[in-house]
Amino acid sequence: MKMNTLESEDSKSSDFSSTDEISLLVIILDTNPGQRILRDNPRTLTQCVDSVIAFANSHLMQKSQNKLVVMACHSKTSEFIYPNSDKPLDVRQVDGQYEIFTLVERTIKRNLAKMIAAESTALCNESLLAGAISMALCYIHRIQKTKPVGCKLNSRILVVTGSGDSAFQYMSYMNVFFTAQKQNVVIDVCALDQHLSLLQQGCDITSGLYLKIPQLQGLLQYLLWVFLPEPPIRPKLVLPPPVKVDYRAACFCHREMVDVGYVCSVCLSIFCKFSPICTTCHTVFKIPGPLAVKSKKKKMKL
Amino acid sequence: MTTSSEEILLQVPHVRYKKGDGTLYLMDQRIAWMMENRDTVSISHLYSDIKTQKISPEGKAKVQLQVVLHSGVSSTFHFINRGGIQEQSADRDRVKELLQTLLPKFKRKVDKELEEKNRLLSTNPTLLQLYKDLVMTEVVTSEEFWTHHAVQYTQAQKTQQQAIGVSGAFLADIKPQTDGCNGLKYNITADIIECIFKTYPAVQKKYIEHVPAKLSEAQFWTKFFQSHYFHRDRKYVESKDLFTECGKMDDQEMKKDIQTGVKDPLVDITTFVDKSLDECYGMEVEKTPGSSGTVSQAMIKRFNQHSIMVLKASKNKHPEPESSDSSPSNVKGVEVSSNSISNGISSADDAHVNKKIRIQEKITYEDLDSSNDTSNASKSILNLSKVERYLHGPMPGSNAEYLSVNDASSINRNILNECKQWQGGRQQTSNLVSPAAAVGALGELSPGGALMRGFQEQSLAQLVPSDIEKEVRNLYLSLSELLNHFWKCFPPTTSTLEQKAVKMHEALHRFHGTKVKPFEDKLIRELSPLSYHLTKHLNQLLNVAYQKFNNWQKMKTLHR
Ligand SMILES: [Zn+2]
Ligand SMILES: [Zn+2]
Numbered sequence: 006m007k008m009n010t011l012e013s014e015d016s017k018s019s020d021f022s023s024t025d026e027i028s029l030l031v032i033i034l035d036t037n038p039g040q041r042i043l044r045d046n047p048r049t050l051t052q053c054v055d056s057v058i059a060f061a062n063s064h065l066m067q068k069s070q071n072k073l074v075v076m077a078c079h080s081k082t083s084e085f086i087y088p089n090s091d092k093p094l095d096v097r098q099v100d101g102q103y104e105i106f107t108l109v110e111r112t113i114k115r116n117l118a119k120m121i122a123a124e125s126t127a128l129c130n131e132s133l134l135a136g137a138i139s140m141a142l143c144y145i146h147r148i149q150k151t152k153p154v155g156c157k158l159n160s161r162i163l164v165v166t167g168s169g170d171s172a173f174q175y176m177s178y179m180n181v182f183f184t185a186q187k188q189n190v191v192i193d194v195c196a197l198d199q200h201l202s203l204l205q206q207g208c209d210i211t212s213g214l215y216l217k218i219p220q221l222q223g224l225l226q227y228l229l230w231v232f233l234p235e236p237p238i239r240p241k242l243v244l245p246p247p248v249k250v251d252y253r254a255a256c257f258c259h260r261e262m263v264d265v266g267y268v269c270s271v272c273l274s275i276f277c278k279f280s281p282i283c284t285t286c287h288t289v290f291k292i293p294g295p296l297a298v299k300s301k302k303k304k305m306k307l
Numbered sequence: 308m309t310t311s312s313e314e315i316l317l318q319v320p321h322v323r324y325k326k327g328d329g330t331l332y333l334m335d336q337r338i339a340w341m342m343e344n345r346d347t348v349s350i351s352h353l354y355s356d357i358k359t360q361k362i363s364p365e366g367k368a369k370v371q372l373q374v375v376l377h378s379g380v381s382s383t384f385h386f387i388n389r390g391g392i393q394e395q396s397a398d399r400d401r402v403k404e405l406l407q408t409l410l411p412k413f414k415r416k417v418d419k420e421l422e423e424k425n426r427l428l429s430t431n432p433t434l435l436q437l438y439k440d441l442v443m444t445e446v447v448t449s450e451e452f453w454t455h456h457a458v459q460y461t462q463a464q465k466t467q468q469q470a471i472g473v474s475g476a477f478l479a480d481i482k483p484q485t486d487g488c489n490g491l492k493y494n495i496t497a498d499i500i501e502c503i504f505k506t507y508p509a510v511q512k513k514y515i516e517h518v519p520a521k522l523s524e525a526q527f528w529t530k531f532f533q534s535h536y537f538h539r540d541r542k543y544v545e546s547k548d549l550f551t552e553c554g555k556m557d558d559q560e561m562k563k564d565i566q567t568g569v570k571d572p573l574v575d576i577t578t579f580v581d582k583s584l585d586e587c588y589g590m591e592v593e594k595t596p597g598s599s600g601t602v603s604q605a606m607i608k609r610f611n612q613h614s615i616m617v618l619k620a621s622k623n624k625h626p627e628p629e630s631s632d633s634s635p636s637n638v639k640g641v642e643v644s645s646n647s648i649s650n651g652i653s654s655a656d657d658a659h660v661n662k663k664i665r666i667q668e669k670i671t672y673e674d675l676d677s678s679n680d681t682s683n684a685s686k687s688i689l690n691l692s693k694v695e696r697y698l699h700g701p702m703p704g705s706n707a708e709y710l711s712v713n714d715a716s717s718i719n720r721n722i723l724n725e726c727k728q729w730q731g732g733r734q735q736t737s738n739l740v741s742p743a744a745a746v747g748a749l750g751e752l753s754p755g756g757a758l759m760r761g762f763q764e765q766s767l768a769q770l771v772p773s774d775i776e777k778e779v780r781n782l783y784l785s786l787s788e789l790l791n792h793f794w795k796c797f798p799p800t801t802s803t804l805e806q807k808a809v810k811m812h813e814a815l816h817r818f819h820g821t822k823v824k825p826f827e828d829k830l831i832r833e834l835s836p837l838s839y840h841l842t843k844h845l846n847q848l849l850n851v852a853y854q855k856f857n858n859w860q861k862m863k864t865l866h867r
Contacts (some may be wrong), residue, residue, distance in 0.1 A: 038715075038719055039718070043718070044718050046727045047718075047724070048725060050722060051725055051728070051729070052726050054729075055739050114726075114730075115730075117726065118727070121719070121726055124719055124722075128709070128714070128715035128718060128719070129708070129709050129710070130710075139609035155859050175697045175698060197767040216758070218748075219757060219758070220747065222740065223748035224740070225746055226745045226749065230748065230749070230752050231752065243759075244752075244753065244757055245758045257696040260699065271689070284693065285691050285693060286689055286692075286698065287692070
């Protein structure tokens with residue numbers, strides 16, 4: 006990879022030299038059969054799963070202590086598909102491949118197939134990504150608690166999804182994003198199909214990377230190039246620049262983004278127009294004089 | 308040219324200036340030198356321009372006097388009286404002494420302001436930059452600059468006048484240095500002197516009496532530090548020096564303080580007695596006769612006095628003339644009615660009431676008051692409807708779609724079939740990434756690629772050398788200052804605002820011409836690819852202002 010010459014001088018090699026530093030990567034793969042890319046072409050699933058497995062193995066290959074967790078996320082459930090919850094599969098060496106890699110592939114595919122077979126017929130194209138992320142955060146928290154003393158664990162979550170993000174999960178999303186930020190967990194998002202503005206906020210909040218890939222055929226290439234490097238060395242690489250994230254709030258009345266809106270001083274509801282009675286808390290406001298409209302009311306920029 | 312109205316205070320012939328012989332004149336406004344046999348003055352300095360004068364040291368071959376101006380320029384006059392070195396020195400000294408009396412008068416008038424401005428400029432780099440960019444380039448005049456653009460600095464100056472209190476250890480902080488031959492050298496600054504005066508008003512009194520009439524300042528302070536007054540035990544009775552009286556004055560002052568007491572009904576320091584624990588148990592201690600007491604008592608007394616004075620020093624600034632009490636509780640600002648103790652018959656009752664009030668103050672907390680609780684009942688309870696609106700994000704609703712059972716089962720079947728292929732061992736069907744797709748992805752992720760938009764701008768910012776960057780920053784600083792004043796004029800409701808708008812508009816044009824344009828030319832010469840980008844926004848700002856001004860002018864002519 007290309008080094009960004011400007012910052013290479015002050016690079017701290019200590020970030021990576023210590024053998025006590027472990028990197029834990031949790032990959033959340035959206036395998037909801039209802040998402041558009043899978044409906045249109047079921048073969049895409051194999052391509053995505055294989056790409057993710059190759060990417061996961063690359064992560065394990067970078068350092069023998071590196072840890073990997075893979076989760077599958079559907080519209081009603083999310084499950085850990087690697088490592089196995091009970092005893093690990095029995096794998097022998099195949100074609101001279103490192104056993105762990107074979108184990109990763111076998112375990113993921115087996116558990117995923119099981120999960121898809123159990124999928125109900127009531128399909129929805131919305132996946133419970135927020136739930137999956139919170140499960141991942143719990144897992145990371147558990148590992149943090151039980152890790153040996155003196156070992157440093159860098160955790161991150163990579164979400165690979167073709168679903169859209171929905172307003173229904175808004176609160177859950179915000180909760181997991183800020184939890185992740187607090188726990189120093191970086192959330193990376195690789196969007197396969199649609200632009201995900203909520204998850205993009207999550208990346209921004211946790212200083213992760215958001216990438217909507219232009220073509221699915223090159224998925225592995227995007228994953229390896231953009232998401233394989235650890236967060237500490239990313240500043241030294243030439244990676245897609247962070248996009249300005251739109252943090253504007255939506256008004257309660259029309260659900261439209263507002264630059265400047267009216268905020269009820271009692272219940273903090275946001276409105277795009279002044280109304281003498283707050284529709285949330287029913288507080289009655291004085292109608293301001295025609296001249297003093299701007300100064301009398303609380304304005305809030307979001 | 309000397310005008311006839313000027314009074315000549317001193318005229319000294321035989322003064323050489325730059326190899327020319329002539330006469331030195333000290334007039335009421337300026338110092339001047341005229342070449343022999345000429346009738347025009349070749350050197351003339353206003354006293355207000357003169358910063359200092361310097362003289363050549365005693366015993367040097369040349370007897371000279373130099374005046375140094377605020378601008379840094381200096382003129383040296385060489386006294387060449389044929390009467391010899393004594394006469395020359397006498398000439399020089401007459402000039403020196405007269406200058407010495409004249410210069411301070413002018414200094415007070417002009418320099419106070421000038422020095423203040425200098426100080427402001429040197430302590431505020433931002434202001435200095437503004438000054439450089441706006442005044443030195445004549446975009447605005449110096450007067451305008453100080454009245455309009457430096458207001459917040461000059462005003463901040465005014466608000467900063469809170470007096471600094473006296474450090475409790477300031478005397479200990481004056482560390483004497485040994486001079487090597489059994490002497491001590493004290494370095495005292497104006498601040499320390501101020502502190503000494505605040506703590507020992509008696510010393511200030513002495514200072515005013517003696518300096519400079521009887522003693523020089525240095526002599527005074529030497530005496531002070533040598534005095535027993537300054538030294539620890541302060542058994543001043545035995546010695547007789549300048550400060551003996553001070554001790555007595557202090558004693559009186561202290562007595563007064565003790566009598567006044569502390570006007571806090573909860574504290575009664577007048578009942579305090581210097582008693583050791585032994586005495587309370589009936590062990591009599593021989594009282595040493597005389598008021599001077601032991602050395603340690605003198606020490607304690609001194610500490611007490613020092614504390615009282617330190618506390619007073621911080622209190623004197625209060626507008627109320629209640630500086631006589633020095634209790635710490637009063638310093639904290641606790642309100643005590645001051646007429647409580649001193650008022651004849653009713654004082655006992657008053658004191659009682661005051662005490663009650665004070666105790667009440669100490670034991671009640673307003674916000675814990677039960678009356679507050681009862682008022683809460685009348686408050687309305689927050690009654691929210693449509694709470695779910697808080698939970699939705701800025702997304703336009705859900706785009707979830709539910710598939711029909713038929714569709715769903717067919718999709719599930721397809722996906723399951725796909726999964727089944729995985730179980731049939733490894734299949735080396737196709738590459739995971741085709742070379743073309745990989746190259747395409749790399750292209751998008753390389754600088755200039757579709758996914759790297761915004762990266763280019765970043766590198767553009769890196770291309771700007773730091774000096775240019777600084778220049779741009781300075782341009783913004785000055786322009787914002789001007790624009791700030793320009794836009795403040797709108798709407799120009801008064802004629803002063805109108806005038807100011809016109810003035811600021813002119814200033815903007817001047818700034819444009821003297822700063823922005825040359826900078827742009829320089830950019831084109833030195834950094835051609837950047838020239839346009841760097842000043843684009845500056846120009847935009849200027850143009851918006853110009854447009855506003857022109858529109859306003861147009862409106863004005865229309866209305867006429
Ligand atoms: Zn609205
Ligand atoms: Zn409200």
